[in-house]
Amino acid sequence: MAESDLPSLPDGAVPATRAGIVASVRIALRYIGTSPTAAIGLGIVVFWILVALLAPLIAPHNPIAIDYDALNDPRPNARYWLGTDQLGRDILSRIIWGARTVLTVAPLAVACAYIAGCAMGSIAAYYGGWIDEVLSRLSDVILSFPILVLYILLITTLGASAFNIVLAVTVASSPSVSRIVRGLVLDLRTRDYVAAARLRGENVAYIIIVEILPNAAGPLIVDSCLRLGWTIIAIGILGFLGLGLPPPDPDWGGMVREATRVVFTYPHTALFPSIAISSLVVGLNLLADGLRELARRD
Amino acid sequence: MTRFIMRRLSLMVMTMVVSSMIVFLVTEATPGSVARKLLGPFATPEQVAMLADRLLLNDPIPVRYARWLGTLLGVIADPLSDPVIGLKYENPRGNQYFGNLGYSTLYKTAVDDVIWRRLLNSGILAGLAFAIVVPLSLLLGIWSGAREGAIVDRVISLISIVTSSIPEFASAVFLIAVFVVVLGVLPGTAPLSAAGQWSIAQQLLLPVFVLVLYDFGYVTRIVRGAMADEMTKPYVRTAILKGMTFRRVVFRHALPNALIVPFTVILLQIQFLITGVVVTEVIFAYPGFGRMLMEAALFGDIAIIEAATLVAVSIAVGTQFIGDIGYMLINPRVRFA
Numbered sequence: 001m002a003e004s005d006l007p008s009l010p011d012g013a014v015p016a017t018r019a020g021i022v023a024s025v026r027i028a029l030r031y032i033g034t035s036p037t038a039a040i041g042l043g044i045v046v047f048w049i050l051v052a053l054l055a056p057l058i059a060p061h062n063p064i065a066i067d068y069d070a071l072n073d074p075r076p077n078a079r080y081w082l083g084t085d086q087l088g089r090d091i092l093s094r095i096i097w098g099a100r101t102v103l104t105v106a107p108l109a110v111a112c113a114y115i116a117g118c119a120m121g122s123i124a125a126y127y128g129g130w131i132d133e134v135l136s137r138l139s140d141v142i143l144s145f146p147i148l149v150l151y152i153l154l155i156t157t158l159g160a161s162a163f164n165i166v167l168a169v170t171v172a173s174s175p176s177v178s179r180i181v182r183g184l185v186l187d188l189r190t191r192d193y194v195a196a197a198r199l200r201g202e203n204v205a206y207i208i209i210v211e212i213l214p215n216a217a218g219p220l221i222v223d224s225c226l227r228l229g230w231t232i233i234a235i236g237i238l239g240f241l242g243l244g245l246p247p248p249d250p251d252w253g254g255m256v257r258e259a260t261r262v263v264f265t266y267p268h269t270a271l272f273p274s275i276a277i278s279s280l281v282v283g284l285n286l287l288a289d290g291l292r293e294l295a296r297r298d
Numbered sequence: 299m300t301r302f303i304m305r306r307l308s309l310m311v312m313t314m315v316v317s318s319m320i321v322f323l324v325t326e327a328t329p330g331s332v333a334r335k336l337l338g339p340f341a342t343p344e345q346v347a348m349l350a351d352r353l354l355l356n357d358p359i360p361v362r363y364a365r366w367l368g369t370l371l372g373v374i375a376d377p378l379s380d381p382v383i384g385l386k387y388e389n390p391r392g393n394q395y396f397g398n399l400g401y402s403t404l405y406k407t408a409v410d411d412v413i414w415r416r417l418l419n420s421g422i423l424a425g426l427a428f429a430i431v432v433p434l435s436l437l438l439g440i441w442s443g444a445r446e447g448a449i450v451d452r453v454i455s456l457i458s459i460v461t462s463s464i465p466e467f468a469s470a471v472f473l474i475a476v477f478v479v480v481l482g483v484l485p486g487t488a489p490l491s492a493a494g495q496w497s498i499a500q501q502l503l504l505p506v507f508v509l510v511l512y513d514f515g516y517v518t519r520i521v522r523g524a525m526a527d528e529m530t531k532p533y534v535r536t537a538i539l540k541g542m543t544f545r546r547v548v549f550r551h552a553l554p555n556a557l558i559v560p561f562t563v564i565l566l567q568i569q570f571l572i573t574g575v576v577v578t579e580v581i582f583a584y585p586g587f588g589r590m591l592m593e594a595a596l597f598g599d600i601a602i603i604e605a606a607t608l609v610a611v612s613i614a615v616g617t618q619f620i621g622d623i624g625y626m627l628i629n630p631r632v633r634f635a
Binding site for chain 1: 309312313316317320321324325455459460462463464465466467468471472475479516519523527558559562569570573574576577580588591592595596603606607610611613614615618629
């Protein structure tokens with residue numbers, strides 16, 4: 001495709017009216033549509049977002065209702081398309097409602113980690129000296145902990161709830177965001193355009209936010225989508241280890257945990273929730289890859 | 299250089315002190331007392347209170363932290379070795395020496411007797427996985443990054459995206475279902491004892507496979523991304539236009555610059571593989587470091603958690619030290635502060 005065919009992204013010029021929002025969404029979609037990888041990834045992610053939003057409308061059964069008759073044969077059938085679990089609950093409905101949980105908790109946690117991590121990392125690298133020392137040592141203390149054990153310590157201490165999972169991910173994840181940002185900024189701050197901005201007399205916040213971070217955006221976009229994927233996996237692992245959201249509310253990792261006792265007889269009980277987690281993470285990773293490709297093409 | 303190393307060592311000690319304090323504070327708030335867990339659900343509250351008293355769990359945190367630190371430094375004898383407690387605590391190394399990690403209430407033995415064996419076990423698992431992951435991801439990452447957009451790049455990217463998106467617990471459950479239940483050619487647990495019908499090599503196969511499957515895709519993608527980025531730089535174009543062979547452009551020009559970011563990521567994998575492999579170790583009942591740390595965290599075994607923290611911090615600081623030196627060697631724009 002020729003350069004001129006690519007729609008250019010407006011620099012916040014579109015007014016925040018209804019028509020303006022529709023126009024910018026359309027431009028963004030056409031932009032993403034030029035990369036098949038990003039489009040497929042976005043499609044998968046949007047699919048799960050729609051599933052989560054429409055859960056009450058599309059779930060065929062109550063996700064926590066127990067059907068004792070289904071226990072005789074929990075395999076997929078006409079009534080329960082994906083079968084029932086070890087308690088006779090509909091797996092499809094539990095996956096649909098589980099999408100809500102994961103798509104609320106994970107993005108919130110990653111956003112919090114990013115705000116904290118970007119601030120820490122860029123300040124540390126830009127100023128250097130003792131500020132860098134203090135912030136980097138603080139990150140080291142947290143990063144030197146095996147990340148899952150940090151989750152386990154925090155969750156067993158604070159109790160298993162959505163808020164505490166967000167808190168734990170923020171604490172555990174922001175130092176590694178900070179370390180990545182620090183590395184990028186360390187590299188970028190030696191560039192001429194940063195020296196030029198400094199000579200122009202720009203203040204530090206301007207230099208970091210306007211001159212440095214946009215040039216680090218490529219790797220950070222990739223990292224944020226990857227990190228969202230890891231967070232979804234981490235929440236799944238917490239559920240699998242029995243530290244996720246309290247039952248009976250459906251949570252994908254917890255479903256796999258419950259299925260491990262019957263998995264050898266009825267593999268579908270573990271298969272479908274595993275596919276749900278994996279597909280959402282694949283979608284995010286494809287989106288990350290595609291966006292990265294697009295950013296490089298411009 | 300000596301100054302740099304000395305500074306790093308003092309920073310490591312500082313990190314250890316701070317993180318050991320944080321651990322004390324965090325575990326303090328853990329619900330359920332160690333005394334209750336030791337005695338089980340049928341003990342009377344009086345019995346629990348008595349044991350808690352003997353284990354000196356009722357003292358304020360600063361006092362307990364000071365006692366732990368004193369024991370570690372060999373200033374005081376381990377208070378739990380007092381025969382009055384009746385835990386039959388016997389440490390062949392003595393009760394007062396420098397580096398005394400104390401007594402594990404969970405494993406009912408000296409921490410020294412547990413932690414090093416566990417660390418070695420995890421080291422074996424990590425070493426095997428690392429030895430496969432690094433060459434594999436470097437090969438695939440360089441190959442696909444150098445030929446961005448080609449069929450080979452699409453295929454490698456897709457495979458690495460999908461494998462790194464499958465959580466360890468999901469892939470482990472299915473590998474067990476296939477190789478253990480259906481085919482019956484491999485054991486489903488890896489307790490590392492050669493007594494049963496399976497050799498240790500057979501026991502290690504599935505856990506290593508699960509780790510490699512989960513980890514290689516991520517490293518491959520990082521290498522590929524850095525490589526692809528480097529291949530679009532003007533100097534690479536110049537080298538190609540100069541008429542150099544593609545192989546020489548990739549390996550002599552682009553590769554050294556492309557390895558700056560992956561270098562740090564690869565080093566982080568060492569830390570992850572040794573101390574962070576909780577799920578795989580739990581599923582395969584592998585007697586490793588991560589599983590020990592998780593069990594200790596759930597039990598509230600402060601001696602193990604503290605000792606493991608010290609070990610984890612040394613590994614993290616060690617890899618970071620290597621990382622900084624390497625970073626400086628391959629990127630001349632970064633100098634010692």
